Amino acid sequence: MCGIVGYVGHRNSTEILLDGLRRLEYRGYDSAGLAVLGGRGVTIVRAQGKLKALEEKLKQHWPQGPLGIGHTRWATHGRPSETNAHPHQAGPIVLVHNGIIENYQELRHFLAKKGHTIKSETDTEIVCHLIQQRLYDGLSMEQAFHHVLGELRGSYALVVMNTNEPGRLYVARQGSPLVIGVGKGESFAASDVSAFLPYTRQAIFLEDNDWGMLSASQAVFYDRKGNRVKRPLKKIVWNQTQAEKGGFKHFMLKEICEQPRILMDTLANRTVEKQKRVFLEGVAKVLKGKFPYNKIYIIACGTSYHAGLVGKYLIEEMARLPVMVDQASEFRYRRPIIDRRTLLIAISQSGETADTLAALKEAKSQGAKIISICNVIDASIPRASHATLYTRAGPEIGVASTKAFTTQVAVLILLALHLGRGQGKISSGFVDEAISALLRVPSQMEWILKRSKSIEAMAKKYAKRSSFLYFGRGVNFPIALEGALKLKEISYIHAEGYSAGEMKHGPIALIDKGMPVVVLAPQDKTYEKVLSNIAEVKARGASVIAVGTEGDRELARHVDDLLLIPPAPWYVTPLLESIPMQLLAYHMAICRGTDVDQPRNLAKSVTVE
Numbered sequence: 001m002c003g004i005v006g007y008v009g010h011r012n013s014t015e016i017l018l019d020g021l022r023r024l025e026y027r028g029y030d031s032a033g034l035a036v037l038g039g040r041g042v043t044i045v046r047a048q049g050k051l052k053a054l055e056e057k058l059k060q061h062w063p064q065g066p067l068g069i070g071h072t073r074w075a076t077h078g079r080p081s082e083t084n085a086h087p088h089q090a091g092p093i094v095l096v097h098n099g100i101i102e103n104y105q106e107l108r109h110f111l112a113k114k115g116h117t118i119k120s121e122t123d124t125e126i127v128c129h130l131i132q133q134r135l136y137d138g139l140s141m142e143q144a145f146h147h148v149l150g151e152l153r154g155s156y157a158l159v160v161m162n163t164n165e166p167g168r169l170y171v172a173r174q175g176s177p178l179v180i181g182v183g184k185g186e187s188f189a190a191s192d193v194s195a196f197l198p199y200t201r202q203a204i205f206l207e208d209n210d211w212g213m214l215s216a217s218q219a220v221f222y223d224r225k226g227n228r229v230k231r232p233l234k235k236i237v238w239n240q241t242q243a244e245k246g247g248f249k250h251f252m253l254k255e256i257c258e259q260p261r262i263l264m265d266t267l268a269n270r271t272v273e274k275q276k277r278v279f280l281e282g283v284a285k286v287l288k289g290k291f292p293y294n295k296i297y298i299i300a301c302g303t304s305y306h307a308g309l310v311g312k313y314l315i316e317e318m319a320r321l322p323v324m325v326d327q328a329s330e331f332r333y334r335r336p337i338i339d340r341r342t343l344l345i346a347i348s349q350s351g352e353t354a355d356t357l358a359a360l361k362e363a364k365s366q367g368a369k370i371i372s373i374c375n376v377i378d379a380s381i382p383r384a385s386h387a388t389l390y391t392r393a394g395p396e397i398g399v400a401s402t403k404a405f406t407t408q409v410a411v412l413i414l415l416a417l418h419l420g421r422g423q424g425k426i427s428s429g430f431v432d433e434a435i436s437a438l439l440r441v442p443s444q445m446e447w448i449l450k451r452s453k454s455i456e457a458m459a460k461k462y463a464k465r466s467s468f469l470y471f472g473r474g475v476n477f478p479i480a481l482e483g484a485l486k487l488k489e490i491s492y493i494h495a496e497g498y499s500a501g502e503m504k505h506g507p508i509a510l511i512d513k514g515m516p517v518v519v520l521a522p523q524d525k526t527y528e529k530v531l532s533n534i535a536e537v538k539a540r541g542a543s544v545i546a547v548g549t550e551g552d553r554e555l556a557r558h559v560d561d562l563l564l565i566p567p568a569p570w571y572v573t574p575l576l577e578s579i580p581m582q583l584l585a586y587h588m589a590i591c592r593g594t595d596v597d598q599p600r601n602l603a604k605s606v607t608v609e
């Protein structure tokens with residue numbers, strides 16, 4: 001996830017672009033850059049690190065010109081560096097991009113054959129060269145841009161300038177956000193309205209596949225086929241902070257709601273339908289050939305630890321390999337049995353958690369091979385690993401982790417499929433079905449999000465309760481732990497997650513009249529047993545809130561409140577169940593008036609022991 005901004009008008013664009021980038025910095029901050037077109041041609045200034053580094057550089061030379069584009073980066077392809085920072089240029093084409101071009105390898109080969117020299121490791125630079133190539137082929141700029149959009153697979157928001165066309169910006173959107181600001185004699189393009197709110201409150205929200213041109217006085221848009229389209233002009237009534245949150249009240253809610261789109265990015269170019277295999281860039285070398293490891297450890301902390309627990313069920317079932325999951329803080333002070341035949345998977349959103357990093361280093365020094373699953377490119381944990389699978393969730397601002405968790409689980413599903421196939425324990429047909437099931441998840445998540453009003457009402461009903469129990473079995477057990485953790489973290493309500501089978505060994509003693517018990521009850525192989533557990537807690541007076549499968553009338557008869565998820569295979573349900581768990585915790589916190597994004601005593605990244 002990156003922040004992009006473009007300006008065409010009557011003022012000097014450097015100030016406007018920088019101001020916009022400052023407001024977009026929450027979207028990414030590992031490098032930044034801008035390009036300004038003035039009387040003396042184009043000036044491009046880029047810097048690695050936070051926006052401050054770019055500002056320092058600009059002090060030496062402040063570009064002048066009424067047309068410009070800017071970018072603040074969250075690395076996906078290519079490490080954070082000045083060379084990989086945007087804007088990218090090929091001849092007269094200079095552009096900024098947010099998203100992932102899935103077929104960039106293929107396009108890179110094509111361009112190399114045509115004699116283009118690609119300087120960066122990014123997928124973005126390819127787009128500049130492609131447009132340049134189509135200009136060489138004799139197309140006009142407008143035709144070239146439209147043609148190239150048809151060649152790209154993946155997600156993008158693009159703002160492009162052609163240095164031979166001062167006064168004009170080209171824009172396009174597919175899967176990544178792009179909003180146009182319409183001012184008096186000036187136009188803006190940005191990832192969100194916060195970038196241009198001080199200048200105009202008139203905005204046009206582009207739809208997927210829209211593309212077009214902006215000048216100081218005009219904005220023209222087309223659809224994929226090239227037909228002219230009109231998009232309504234909307235007046236923005238949000239204040240600045242709301243705007244950064246895309247109109248959502250909290251970053252946490254925004255991050256919950258963006259999971260369908262984010263998940264598409266996580267799966268992008270790793271799953272191709274009908275290919276019967278998953279593509280895991282980065283770990284190929286470590287996992288190549290016959291599996292040389294005799295055991296797997298997964299280590300992590302907090303929410304990432306719960307993702308690790310899901311990983312155990314997935315890998316053991318699909319690949320039939322033994323997996324032990326440890327909290328990193330425990331692992332590092334035990335004497336785990338590690339040798340060269342140990343594969344250790346470290347999971348971390350931030351890539352900086354002190355315990356996870358220390359445990360990883362310890363295991364590495366004893367000969368283990370290390371794969372990390374991480375969100376932040378080039379953070380300490382990926383740097384200390386032999387290979388990394390990035391979750392591509394974009395910056396997570398809310399302290400309570402949401403989208404980082406579901407993307408970790410998605411990556412673990414892919415890894416389990418990869419290992420399962422490598423071990424010959426699952427068929428290519430199974431992988432094929434799993435890929436189709438995974439690709440359905442974003443729309444299934446949308447389905448759940450659309451029905452979230454009922455969760456709000458439910459939260460009101462239970463918000464005054466002081467204690468909750470969460471039960472799940474099998475792969476749903478870690479989701480019970482995670483659901484309880486979310487509730488504790490942001491609403492400060494006491495909550496315990498248990499495996500439903502363990503209930504009779506203690507927690508059942510807590511149940512009295514009206515005690516809320518959240519039960520994960522999808523229709524998988526543990527369903528019947530979970531129904532019995534529900535009967536047992538109901539008999540003791542509990543109020544049961546169940547998460548069940550759409551159309552499950554039997555379950556509806558036995559519970560007080562029912563949250564639905566669409567039917568899905570067992571290994572996909574953790575992704576779907578997570579959404580009602582997150583929303584329930586969120587709305588409970590709202591009812592109790594707590595600080596959702598920055599709950600007391602917690603930190604986003606724990607970099608001390």
Ligand code: G6P
Pocket residue numbers: 301302303304347348349350351352353356399400401602603604605606
């Ligand atoms: C903190 C955060 C949690 C997170 C945990 C592990 O406790 O508040 O949300 O799950 O650290 O962080 P990591 O970055 O390693 O996933």
